[in-house]
Amino acid sequence: MEKIIIFDTTLRDGEQSPGASFTIKEKLDIAKQLVKLGVDVIEVGFPFSSKGEFEAVKAIAEKISDRVICGLARAKKEDIDCTWQAIKNASHPRIHTFISTSRVQIKHQLNKTYPEVLKITKEMVALAKNYTEDIEFSPMDATRSEIDFLYEIIYAAIEQGATTVNIPDTVGYAIPEEFGKLIRNIVKNVSNINKAIISVHCHNDLGLSTANSLAAVLNGARQIECTINGIGERAGNAALEEVVMSINTRKDIFKLETNINTPQIYKTSRMISHYAGMMVQPNKSIVGENAFAHESGIHQDGFLKERTTYEIMTPESVGISQSKLVLGKLSGRHAFNQKVKKLGFDLSPEELEVTFQKFKDLADKKSDIFDQDIEAIIEDELTTIPETYKLDYIHVVSGNKTIPTATVKIKKKDKVIQEAACGNGPVDASLKAIDKATKIECSLMDYNIRAITTCKDALGEVNIRIKYKDKIYSGRATSTDIVESSVKAYINAINRLIYKEEHLNEADHN
Ligand code: KIV
Numbered sequence: 001m002e003k004i005i006i007f008d009t010t011l012r013d014g015e016q017s018p019g020a021s022f023t024i025k026e027k028l029d030i031a032k033q034l035v036k037l038g039v040d041v042i043e044v045g046f047p048f049s050s051k052g053e054f055e056a057v058k059a060i061a062e063k064i065s066d067r068v069i070c071g072l073a074r075a076k077k078e079d080i081d082c083t084w085q086a087i088k089n090a091s092h093p094r095i096h097t098f099i100s101t102s103r104v105q106i107k108h109q110l111n112k113t114y115p116e117v118l119k120i121t122k123e124m125v126a127l128a129k130n131y132t133e134d135i136e137f138s139p140m141d142a143t144r145s146e147i148d149f150l151y152e153i154i155y156a157a158i159e160q161g162a163t164t165v166n167i168p169d170t171v172g173y174a175i176p177e178e179f180g181k182l183i184r185n186i187v188k189n190v191s192n193i194n195k196a197i198i199s200v201h202c203h204n205d206l207g208l209s210t211a212n213s214l215a216a217v218l219n220g221a222r223q224i225e226c227t228i229n230g231i232g233e234r235a236g237n238a239a240l241e242e243v244v245m246s247i248n249t250r251k252d253i254f255k256l257e258t259n260i261n262t263p264q265i266y267k268t269s270r271m272i273s274h275y276a277g278m279m280v281q282p283n284k285s286i287v288g289e290n291a292f293a294h295e296s297g298i299h300q301d302g303f304l305k306e307r308t309t310y311e312i313m314t315p316e317s318v319g320i321s322q323s324k325l326v327l328g329k330l331s332g333r334h335a336f337n338q339k340v341k342k343l344g345f346d347l348s349p350e351e352l353e354v355t356f357q358k359f360k361d362l363a364d365k366k367s368d369i370f371d372q373d374i375e376a377i378i379e380d381e382l383t384t385i386p387e388t389y390k391l392d393y394i395h396v397v398s399g400n401k402t403i404p405t406a407t408v409k410i411k412k413k414d415k416v417i418q419e420a421a422c423g424n425g426p427v428d429a430s431l432k433a434i435d436k437a438t439k440i441e442c443s444l445m446d447y448n449i450r451a452i453t454t455c456k457d458a459l460g461e462v463n464i465r466i467k468y469k470d471k472i473y474s475g476r477a478t479s480t481d482i483v484e485s486s487v488k489a490y491i492n493a494i495n496r497l498i499y500k501e502e503h504l505n506e507a508d509h510n
């Protein structure tokens, strides 16, 4: 069967989600997991955007050897030169260069004319081609571009050596029938189109990114650009898990396949949710908590008689195991290590030791330990943000007839800082006390809490987003005590903010 190329842009467009900023170590972990998942192309970043981004792209290009490693560059000499420097050591480097082609963007953003945009495209694709054979060109805002200009610019890019032409629905404006027709017309009207792969890059502003990507495939596109959990600029990008499982589940329609190792989908989704600090909504297709839950009596009855009555794919096919009681207070190191391996984690002896101790502490507080509890312990341990601040002690007084008060002690290297504050609840009081201790003025944008498993004594996972100088940073933590997990998540977000402020000297790229 013919293959669809899966181009993952979680590390580039995905990182453009507000609050989703990864460290170099996190980017590397994600890239390694994307290799296990089986993606064909990894767009690792936009090297010209900052020094930190350049370093991250370079590190990944040097470490990941058997996939196409793609770096994004505006159609500008300085961007393309910089991108090449970042990816040149990859075994399969690709330069992806783009320029706006819609009238509105050309006029108001670029302040240029059509002939100027065409000339820049030719020159910049040719420049990139001097560096490497594998060149991708994107006419940005293609779906709002004038069709004849779009054909002309695609033709010119291929003439100069583009091997992939990507058609972005940058603002998520297209609807499936229209987008499928656009691809069909490109196939028909661009005379050299057979020298390039047609790719699509759909945003989800109208909730149509997966449908549009699939319509494009039915009309000749052979590469889909997507992100894990659909994260990305604004409403996000087409979700990898959705396009892949659609192609797999409806082979009768698509008659195509991908290289994706689908049982790795759930683990990858968890990793991205954790590192990006973005919880997956329960009803999210494929990877949401409810994606395989049958609630109504009629559905349950049918499912128990024959699972295909209400299930079009199995949870196992995407790597979701049923929530199993796995370990308890008396479980030993061997059973724990076996479980960690079975869950697909590859921990060092030191990490195993620390996580085992945390498991024991948890087993003292909570009688039944499930797979999700072990995953949460490991995810907490694998946090890669340097702990500038660390929680040492927290004491809260709260009740319906008391003014909630919190006392916190936090450590900054050897220094211990103690502060107290009142608030309208125990979490509010605790976060105010942390603000006094760190003297960092940030505002809380978002606060989410969820129980990791279904028991009353479950671990509570808190995801927080804070705003500091117009930038958003995320934090996450788990504990059986929700005030403790709230405070730890808040400190985790502050530590991420400090790390990012220190490491990313943003260059002006917008
Ligand atoms: O959405 C978009 O147009 C992009 C391009 C850079 C491909 O992300």
Ligand code: ZN
Residues within 6 Å of the ligand: 013, 168, 170, 201, 203, 233
């Ligand atoms: Zn995009």
